[in-house]
Amino acid sequence: EVQLVESGGGLVQPGGSLRLSCAASGFTFSSYEMNWVRQAPGKGLEWVSYISSSGSTIYYADSVKGRFTISRDNAKNSLYLQMNSLRAEDTAVYYCARDPRCDYWGQGTLVTVSS
C-alpha cells in the first residue's frame, strides 16, 4: 500500500524557518517524481515545488522561490521542504504528492506563521 506521511509542521514566527519531511513507503520511491502542494485555510490547492526522481531537476512556484528548498534522500525514502523567511501567507496545510498526476497524497502537515 502506498503511504506518504508528512511531519514537521507547527507554529513559527514571521521570518522563521521550518523543515517538513515526507516519509514514503509501499512503492519504489527512487523511481518517482515528487511534489509539495499547499492549501491555505479555507482555500484551494497551490503547487509549491517539484523534484525529479534523482533529485537533479527542481522547480519552485514564484511565491516561494528563493525561500524554500526541496530535497530528497532516496536511501531513506524521504522528501523534504526547507522553508526559510516564512510569511503569514505561507500559513497552510502542506501535502507531499507523488507524480505529476499527484496520484497519492499524504495527510498533510499544518504550518502556521504568526506572531
Added chain:
Amino acid sequence: EIVMTQSPATLSVSPGERATLSCRASQSVSSNLAWYQQKPGQAPRLLIYGASTRATGIPARFSGSGSGTEFTLTISSLQSEDFAVYYCQQYNNWPRLTFGGGTKVEIK
C-alpha cells in the same frame, strides 16, 4: 501560467441525481488533466487522469471528458459520500502544476 477556471463554484444536487462539473483551461492542456475529490479534513484523492481515465478503485459513476481547454466531470448518480469539493488540475505544463478553484457539491 495556465489558469484553470471551474464552474459553478457551488452545485446543489439531490442524492441520486446527476452532477456535471466544468473546468476550463486558459490554453490547451491536451488531455493532461486530472480531477480530485476532497472531503473536509482530508487530503485530495485522485479520481480521473488523462481527462477520462478513472484512477484505481474509483467507481464507474465518475466519468471525465474533454480535451484541449474544456473538460467535464460527471457523477451519474450522486451518493451521500460524493458530497465534497472537486478540483481539476492540469499537468500539461508540468512540473508547474495548476489547479482550479474548486466546485463544492452540496446536498440540495
